[in-house]
Amino acid sequence: MTYPIQTATGQTDRYPSRIGSEPSVLERQDPIVYGRAEDGPLDSARLTLYEKEGFLSLESFFSTDEIQAYLDELARLRDSRSECRAPEAIIEPDSGELRSIFAIHKHNAVLRRLCMHPRLVAIARQLLGGPVYIHQSRINYKSGFRGREFYWHSDFETWHVEDGLPAMRTLSCSVSLTPNTEHNGPLMVIPGSHRKYVACVGETPEAHYVASLRRQEYGVPDEDSLGRLVAEGGIVAPKGSAGSVTFFDCNLMHGSNSNITPLPRSNVFIVFNSVDNRPQAPFCGLPPRPPFIAEREDFRPVGD
Amino acid sequence: MTYPIQTATGQTDRYPSRIGSEPSVLERQDPIVYGRAEDGPLDSARLTLYEKEGFLSLESFFSTDEIQAYLDELARLRDSRSECRAPEAIIEPDSGELRSIFAIHKHNAVLRRLCMHPRLVAIARQLLGGPVYIHQSRINYKSGFRGREFYWHSDFETWHVEDGLPAMRTLSCSVSLTPNTEHNGPLMVIPGSHRKYVACVGETPEAHYVASLRRQEYGVPDEDSLGRLVAEGGIVAPKGSAGSVTFFDCNLMHGSNSNITPLPRSNVFIVFNSVDNRPQAPFCGLPPRPPFIAEREDFRPVGD
Numbered sequence: 001m002t003y004p005i006q007t008a009t010g011q012t013d014r015y016p017s018r019i020g021s022e023p024s025v026l027e028r029q030d031p032i033v034y035g036r037a038e039d040g041p042l043d044s045a046r047l048t049l050y051e052k053e054g055f056l057s058l059e060s061f062f063s064t065d066e067i068q069a070y071l072d073e074l075a076r077l078r079d080s081r082s083e084c085r086a087p088e089a090i091i092e093p094d095s096g097e098l099r100s101i102f103a104i105h106k107h108n109a110v111l112r113r114l115c116m117h118p119r120l121v122a123i124a125r126q127l128l129g130g131p132v133y134i135h136q137s138r139i140n141y142k143s144g145f146r147g148r149e150f151y152w153h154s155d156f157e158t159w160h161v162e163d164g165l166p167a168m169r170t171l172s173c174s175v176s177l178t179p180n181t182e183h184n185g186p187l188m189v190i191p192g193s194h195r196k197y198v199a200c201v202g203e204t205p206e207a208h209y210v211a212s213l214r215r216q217e218y219g220v221p222d223e224d225s226l227g228r229l230v231a232e233g234g235i236v237a238p239k240g241s242a243g244s245v246t247f248f249d250c251n252l253m254h255g256s257n258s259n260i261t262p263l264p265r266s267n268v269f270i271v272f273n274s275v276d277n278r279p280q281a282p283f284c285g286l287p288p289r290p291p292f293i294a295e296r297e298d299f300r301p302v303g304d
Numbered sequence: 305m306t307y308p309i310q311t312a313t314g315q316t317d318r319y320p321s322r323i324g325s326e327p328s329v330l331e332r333q334d335p336i337v338y339g340r341a342e343d344g345p346l347d348s349a350r351l352t353l354y355e356k357e358g359f360l361s362l363e364s365f366f367s368t369d370e371i372q373a374y375l376d377e378l379a380r381l382r383d384s385r386s387e388c389r390a391p392e393a394i395i396e397p398d399s400g401e402l403r404s405i406f407a408i409h410k411h412n413a414v415l416r417r418l419c420m421h422p423r424l425v426a427i428a429r430q431l432l433g434g435p436v437y438i439h440q441s442r443i444n445y446k447s448g449f450r451g452r453e454f455y456w457h458s459d460f461e462t463w464h465v466e467d468g469l470p471a472m473r474t475l476s477c478s479v480s481l482t483p484n485t486e487h488n489g490p491l492m493v494i495p496g497s498h499r500k501y502v503a504c505v506g507e508t509p510e511a512h513y514v515a516s517l518r519r520q521e522y523g524v525p526d527e528d529s530l531g532r533l534v535a536e537g538g539i540v541a542p543k544g545s546a547g548s549v550t551f552f553d554c555n556l557m558h559g560s561n562s563n564i565t566p567l568p569r570s571n572v573f574i575v576f577n578s579v580d581n582r583p584q585a586p587f588c589g590l591p592p593r594p595p596f597i598a599e600r601e602d603f604r605p606v607g608d
Contacts, residue, residue, distance in 0.1 A: 188565070226566055235485075
């Protein structure tokens with residue numbers, strides 16, 4: 001495949017996916033770290049690590065007391081029938097339990113504080129080289145006993161194809177509300193995979209996001225490419241106590257196994273996007289996903 | 305619940321399960337280690353550890369060359385359509401891939417050598433205090449990318465209720481054919497759980513083993529009991545290279561998470577039972593499961 005390509009709607013697509021019948025692996029076209037060590041708060045060693053591996057884990061970023069307030073809010077949400085029936089709530093396909101609630105930075109005063117926390121925003125601004133807004137936020141419950149796996153994926157592949165983010169100038173921040181152990185289905189990443197773009201096969205069905213948030217079927221990377229990425233970079237599962245934070249690049253391949261332990265693996269997930277990387281029309285040519293999954297209107301920088 | 309109880313068929317049942325509407329936790333009525341250190345090969349420190357934790361992991365038990373021969377045989381079996389159609393072959397419900405093949409000590413010359421390996425049998429004899437035969441054997445493929453989880457269970461619960469093993473004088477031996485890492489869905493055990501018997505709720509439907517070997521629905525321990533066992537004993541996942549071996553008591557609570565990594569987690573599983581603990585009629589009152597799952601005829605000791 002040669003790229004960039006021109007889409008049917010006249011867009012220039014530097015990261016085409018879901019258009020061929022064979023998977024392919026393209027080189028990343030964008031920087032990884034946009035800011036400088038002088039901008040702080042991350043020093044140059046940490047910036048270099050993020051650049052190389054595609055993620056950065058910071059232990060004890062939040063105190064136990066701060067985390068407890070967010071956990072209490074999660075418990076309240078989980079037990080609230082009205083919250084679980086909201087369109088922003090995603091339910092586990094088998095058990096009917098709460099899996100995620102989206103757009104928590106808009107609808108929940110307690111969790112908004114966390115999503116816009118100045119210490120998180122400062123790191124996002126440094127890595128992305130300027131003002132950022134929240135493209136997506138959610139709380140993942142990942143219950144004990146019946147927590148389902150999340151298969152390998154690059155977030156950017158979906159955000160590009162389905163939401164229209166043009167460039168890799170976006171990152172995720174995962175805040176652990178419970179301990180991440182080797183047993184309770186922790187986030188697993190493939191270091192270095194953010195430098196390659198795995199173009200997936202198939203097409204994007206209309207309004208498939210309702211099912212895909214529960215169980216992924218489109219934008220799934222092929223096994224050969226995954227095998228090669230793991231052979232090169234290995235697999236790392238950042239572990240730590242509640243209050244640890246992991247920043248990772250939008251194109252880093254990641255996933256998690258199921259969780260049969262009694263220990264939930266709950267986290268808050270915030271996606272910061274550069275204000276200079278506003279979404280265009282989705283590159284798949286379909287209508288965009290709803291705003292609780294992908295912001296399209298409010299690009300006001302957070303932290304200003 | 306008071307026990308032992310008398311079953312409808314007049315058996316004395318010291319470990320009743322699947323008869324009440326509430327789960328209950330009973331004390332173990334049988335020894336854990338039946339033999340002595342003088343009998344060898346395990347020294348008294350290792351016997352004490354097995355007694356306390358309910359399992360024992362031995363790294364580099366088999367050489368790389370020995371393991372390669374078994375891996376080659378697994379690859380041959382996986383690619384053989386006739387082998388995969390045999391009644392002893394269990395297929396993953398979603399992907400249609402090979403999950404397990406049972407009774408390998410009867411039907412496969414290469415794997416029979418492993419199942420009857422004198423070094424394995426010697427340890428089984430010591431732990432169970434005398435001659436043993438093979439109650440069950442299987443090879444678990446647990447493929448990469450799509451390996452499903454095995455939910456928590458005590459093997460003894462099923463072997464007692466459905467196969468009629470009267471006492472806890474049985475153990476499993478898991479031989480790793482591939483590395484067990486923290487990422488590829490390794491066996492997880494709850495140390496100390498072998499001292500408690502979690503009686504499960506519900507009943508046993510007839511011939512349900514066909515489905516239960518793919519996905520467990522009966523004999524499932526309740527979440528409260530599991531939570532208490534984990535609170536007391538924690539969770540341990542014995543890890544190691546190919547060729548490591550884990551012995552574990554028939555009543556040890558164990559399970560494993562899914563495996564989305566490219567790395568398969570294949571192992572051979574052999575169940576040794578004391579010749580003095582031959583199966584009776586199943587305690588659920590139903591016909592016994594087929595002999596490829598639970599031996600009922602050939603009690604000749606192995607290793608003699």
